[in-house]
Amino acid sequence: MTTHHDRLTAFRAHLATQYLDGFIVPLTDEHMSEYVGAYARRLEWLTGFQGSAGGAVVLADRAGIFTDGRYTLQVRQQVSGDDYDYVLVPDTSMADWLGANAAAGARIGYDPWLHTRAFVHEMRAALAAKGAELVAVAANPIDAVWSDHPLPSDATLIVQSDDLAGKSSAAKRAEIADWLGEQGADATVLSALDSLAWTFNIRGADVARTPVALAFALAHADGTADLYVAPEKVTEAVAQHLGNAVRIHSRDAFAPALRALSGKQVAVDPDRAVAAIFEALEAGGATILPVRDPTVLPRALKNPVEISGHRAAQLRDGVVMAKFLRWIETEAPKGELTEIAASDHLQALREAAGAVDLSFDAISATGAHGASPHYKADAESNARIEPGHLYLIDSGGQWPDGTTDITRVVPVGTPTAEMRDRFTRVLQGHIGIATAVFPEGTTGGQIDSFARRPLWAAGLDFAHGTGHGVGAYLSVHEGPQRIAKPNYPGGGPSEPLRAGMFLSNEPGYYKAGEYGIRIENLILVERRDIPGGTEPMLGFETLTFAPIERELIDVSILTEAELSWLNAYHAEVVEKIGPALDGEDRAWLIAKCAPLGRAPSGNR
Template sequence: MFQSFDPVSDRSYAAKHLPLLRAEMKKRGLDGFIVPHDDEYQNEYIPAYAERLMWVSGFSGSAGAAIVLMDRAAIFVDGRYTLQARGEVDDAFFEYESIPDASPEEWLAKNARKGWRIGYDPMLHTTAGLARLEAAAKRAGFEIVPVEDNPVDAAWADQPPRPSAKIRPHPLEFAGKSSTEKRREIAAAVKAAGADALLVTAPPSIAWLFNIRGGDVSRTPLPLGRAILSADGAASLFVAPEKVDNALAGHLGDGVDIRPEEAAAEAIRALGGKGAKVAVDPALAPAQFVRLLKESGARVIEIPDPCALPRACKNDAELAGARAAHERDGAAVTRFLYWLASEAQDGSVDEITAAKKLEALRRETGELVDISFDTISGAGPNGAIVHYRVNTRTNRRLQPGELFLIDSGAQYRDGTTDITRTVAVGKPTAEMRDRFTRVLKGHIALATARFPEGTTGHQLDAFARRPLWEAGLDYDHGTGHGVGSFLGVHEGPQRIAKTANSQPLKPGMIVSNEPGYYKAGAFGIRIENLVVVTPPEPVEGGERAMMGFETLTLAPIELDLVVPSLLSEYERHWLNRYHARVRQTLAPRLPKDVADWLTRKTRAI
């Protein structure tokens, strides 16, 4: 199994570890210390050694931060993790704060006293994030102090070692464009920005730019490292030597100089010594690197990561791979749903058994490289925890009369998948069916949206929420996130959410469509498909070409939870067409008993 179900954190961590951290803070003359859920690369999913926030607080989610003062501490999470944080973090030691209602810098401005020294690790904070902290410090009169060695690392006696997985070439058949061509295009963008070189600090961009993949981070095939790309197209890749073999050197060719990762700081100083103009993304670059550039004499040019947008806009080969991956994955998920319908209706199956079964079915494809995130397998009230991660302590049986939500995904060499299905165990209540149908209506509204060039996901978010809003309901997470090509299951710069986002949706972008509804203590509902933005096309009788979405994900949607009378004729037509496509595409891949079941589950309504 790729995933383990042993508890990864403990509510006692705060009581055990806060005194150790405070002792290290005292040695450094600090009145407080900021602990983000970030590694030195700003990854979402981070290596075990970088789980500093979990070690300090017990919180095991993928986004958050803590502030530890000598006499109090606070944990900051967003709506995805509100319930999880309360379950994992002991409120005898931490105050709960909700983002965006509160932020670490605002909390410090209210609670740090004048003259206090608040420490931070400059490798874990970006220049953009640090600027917000410094502004708060200036207003409130406390001092933000960089530390040379992280006090959490000093206090963490059994901290895991840093990963050193081999770096693998990503074949052209999947990448669709050579690394040489990519480097040439990005170098031109660097030159157009008036820079002599680009400092690339984000592993997803390094993986995309050099057509490489790694295994340093679970669930995402990333090689940890740094890179510098010159405006003339020459590049240096900084990675640990043990990750490199002859195959990698041959793949990269003479245009790429491979050097140890610790040499990156020296190379940064060398750029400064030449007075070079260096482009960096202030939202991604560690503050320490930007400080090194400036102190050594470089001129820093702040630009958005020029690799991010072309990485997000998948080319024809990547889209072909995504379609193939979703057909393969859809067959595995459908076999799993058949198993649920056949063997999990009597209360004998639990959340861990279900997650293991789904992973096993994906393994049977012979193409599974990893899962794309730890499976969210939530029965009954656990389904209401948006990013619930089952373990042996929380494991619950799928009981008749309840809902079961399973959100899962896979990493295949040709594509990354992410799908959520909610099913009824036994007979659902009228409330469950009403809420499910409203979520489905929102899902259909987004799936069928037509929109002009320049439209952002922020402008489309309300399409998915309106059926819930009409009933006085909502959900506290985004409606859609970008997805990589055998890369991160969460990928920017695009997203669909209430929060403002200036990035327009562009053809080739893959994004999730996942409205939901969650009744705390009772059940959760989410319907998630991945979709790809389609090129502008004329609309009959219209004046402007419109873009739209092509649905990639293929698996039945639970008809037993649908109230047909709540659907319009247009919505029923969409659901019937989608199910016909699911049936026609997947049935040939399935055993006869599963195919027969699928035919019944995708009947027209």
């Protein structure tokens, strides 16, 4: 099957043999992951969609592809409108669409290992209202028509030493045991891959760009644990690291183990555990306590070792970015450089500097491609970076001591007045977050407007969150913290920000068909002492150090405080990464970070 239309046709034919009138196709895997291994990329295989959030519903005579505002342009470039309706969420939910389009009596299939219990209940209710039925399948029907379906990765586990983790696995399991005692529970299910990696101080290579391993676990109130992972992935070094308190089982033994917990009180995260886990526990007679995964908040609150490691990783990454930005500034005006060639060069620089991997596939976008916030260049879309356009590069590295994520924009040739105005407003929003001071208990949703106000003043906005959590040599997108509008896709109330959390600071602006702008640094929530203040306060430490393009800044728009912040930031960039550069790279950095003033000659 050479086209996505052919795949859709074959899939529909197979569904008919299973007596199904439709099927729900999510993007995720058995661990509710955002980024998934090649074996789990069923949505991409079927539809062509390569975004990191979305889903599809296939009916016998109609299909829908569901994405949020970040992918409005991308989904139309990658998915055929002849085969799929483009459905924008949350304006229209999958339940709404199914309720409107499923026929009475229809049997709509779903894979219980790929959806939360709440999702299943919502779909079942929507279909019941139409006299239709939601049907669990024992085997995913996409796999039956995916002829070259890849197997799950067989990469071995890697030990994350205590010197990098800052706390031993035994200590973390003891804290989970104490929490279980407080909950009156016997065990908790750990199914999110980053939770497993953090708890056991292990890393893996089963998901591209995210150093995690495919596994499940049961952590018990006595501090022991059962880890369900392919045995061949556990080396002698890993076994010694885990010790006798962690029992190793095959991954296939996980579901039977859940069914064997009769009479036990088991804590399960309803947002991170799939419906099949709940069903197995219920079938075995366990009592389920639906509470948040106990590792989520401790994982988000970085310890001093993790913070120190992240700072070190950021400095190495900043040196790489400085070299790359100087190279782009030199090469791009020649008109021969392509998006993929540019991102490949950046990847090579990171690897040469010691990065283990990228933290995500780089968003290397010129001109109109930059207007798609999650654009990914491929052989067909790969464009030349030519004069007259803006070039946006959003990228990051997985370093052994930290995960980085940075976005910069470079003008190729002379930018227009509009480009400079929009860039400067985005910069003002970025500074608004960087300089925010707020009381304990404040959520990211409450400060999101700090980033948008300069754009709002001009009747503009952007359709993505302002900031996401970041892991410690783990997922580049980590919860529960975020900076976003309360109704931003992802659901649930915004988490109070706490000292020790990493976040991104990345407002943007996107003009469809022309250009995209985003300025992204990583930040750390820290305590702030305010002289004379009576409330415990928090603020942000900026962790990312790389020049912000001076050619795109309209200084006349900036306030004195904003200009002061920018000049101080650039001085710190030179101070922190300058010593690691020499020759032309160092001279370029110093010139790029020279103070900007109010005189016209200082604007550019």
